[in-house]
Amino acid sequence: PLVLGIETSCDETGVGIVRGTELLANVIASSMDEHARYGGVVPEVAARAHLEALGPSIDAALAASGVSLDDLDAVAVTSGPGLAGALMVGVGAAKALALSIEKPIYAVNHLVGHVGADLLDADAPLETPTIALLVSGGHTSLLVVRDLVSDVELLGETIDDAAGEAFDKVARVLGLPYPGGPEIDRAAIGGDPRAIRFPRGLTQPKDQAAHRYDFSFSGLKTAVARWVEQREAAGEPVPIADVAASFREAVADVLVTKAIAACTDLGVPRLLLGGGVVANARLRELAQERADAAGVALRVPPLSLCTDNGAMIAALGAQLIMAGHAPSGLSFGADSTLPATEVQVA
Numbered sequence: 001p002l003v004l005g006i007e008t009s010c011d012e013t014g015v016g017i018v019r020g021t022e023l024l025a026n027v028i029a030s031s032m033d034e035h036a037r038y039g040g041v042v043p044e045v046a047a048r049a050h051l052e053a054l055g056p057s058i059d060a061a062l063a064a065s066g067v068s069l070d071d072l073d074a075v076a077v078t079s080g081p082g083l084a085g086a087l088m089v090g091v092g093a094a095k096a097l098a099l100s101i102e103k104p105i106y107a108v109n110h111l112v113g114h115v116g117a118d119l120l121d122a123d124a125p126l127e128t129p130t131i132a133l134l135v136s137g138g139h140t141s142l143l144v145v146r147d148l149v150s151d152v153e154l155l156g157e158t159i160d161d162a163a164g165e166a167f168d169k170v171a172r173v174l175g176l177p178y179p180g181g182p183e184i185d186r187a188a189i190g191g192d193p194r195a196i197r198f199p200r201g202l203t204q205p206k207d208q209a210a211h212r213y214d215f216s217f218s219g220l221k222t223a224v225a226r227w228v229e230q231r232e233a234a235g236e237p238v239p240i241a242d243v244a245a246s247f248r249e250a251v252a253d254v255l256v257t258k259a260i261a262a263c264t265d266l267g268v269p270r271l272l273l274g275g276g277v278v279a280n281a282r283l284r285e286l287a288q289e290r291a292d293a294a295g296v297a298l299r300v301p302p303l304s305l306c307t308d309n310g311a312m313i314a315a316l317g318a319q320l321i322m323a324g325h326a327p328s329g330l331s332f333g334a335d336s337t338l339p340a341t342e343v344q345v346a
């Protein structure tokens with residue numbers, strides 16, 4: 001089926017068009033620059049930016065794919081989780097579009113969309129069951145996906161900051177601009193990842209029972225800030241490269257350790273990465289090393305499919321159609337805390 005997908009859960013306005021698992025267009029407009037001076041995504045600013053970017057993005061996706069609105073079989077849209085005001089803009093636009101072209105609408109889960117992104121990676125499409133580690137500015141979630149449209153379970157998630165958020169906050173501590181992830185990746189070049197042993201949140205023996213698959217990054221952020229403050233108070237220079245490399249190592253270590261543990265515990269020999277933090281060079285490297293050692297097949301879709309996008313939402317919509325799911329009605333809304341188990345909202 002030919003599906004147009006709309007994604008507005010955070011700061012990316014995404015409009016994608018797919019035919020089944022074939023990617024036809026993936027247009028992404030980001031309001032990231034507008035948030036830079038605040039050091040993080042400002043919900044009101046993001047919502048307004050979606051309103052301005054959606055129309056042109058839909059036109060651009062249609063033009064890029066050579067598809068006309070009449071050709072579409074359905075519209076898919078992110079219903080949640082995400083920023084409520086931002087989601088509402090996409091949901092409203094998708095409903096209006098579906099009504100005007102008299103086509104069904106599928107309201108889908110953003111997190112499961114990230115997993116569905118892998119369907120569009122032509123090299124080797126998604127295989128299930130798989131463990132999925134989703135890491136971005138807004139979420140850090142570990143899922144087990146037994147069936148993309150009908151069996152998704154949340155194993156764990158962050159209990160405070162998201163991984164990308166930790167990068168953004170630590171960058172600020174180091175005087176680096178927003179977004180912090182790419183800045184820290186760059187600053188870490190030539191640094192010694194073993195220079196400073198920063199804490200690995202929720203990896204103590206006492207955490208194994210209740211928080212085996214959960215994450216915590218706020219203690220790490222505080223530890224970096226304290227380390228830097230002490231250096232400055234002593235009048236000593238801050239070795240930015242070592243701090244960046246050691247911090248990055250701590251984040252990558254925790255993420256990969258828990259993801260591989262999930263693969264081993266559950267006997268699932270596949271790990272899929274998704275979300276904007278996948279851009280991190282050390283995370284990808286460490287994941288590959290440990291996956292190889294554990295006999296786990298690692299899947300990392302191209303970055304344009306890892307960051308928030310509309311194509312992954314369209315791909316999930318197409319899967320729902322192919323699995324025979326009925327469309328959503330028009331009464332669904334934006335659900336900022338939609339659980340990962342709810343692949344589709346009726």
Ligand code: ATP
Pocket residue numbers: 009010011012082135136137138139163164165167168179180181182185275276277278279280281306307308
């Ligand atoms: P959502 O949480 O809804 O997926 P988001 O906009 O917060 O949306 P993305 O756009 O997928 O998330 O990713 C942005 C985040 O990824 C930022 O926090 C940014 O610092 C982080 N990031 C980007 N590149 C890197 C990198 N090379 N290393 C680490 N983090 C990175």
Ligand code: MG
Pocket residue numbers: 010011012137276308
């Ligand atoms: Mg973003």
Ligand code: FE
Pocket residue numbers: 110114136275307308
């Ligand atoms: Fe996302």
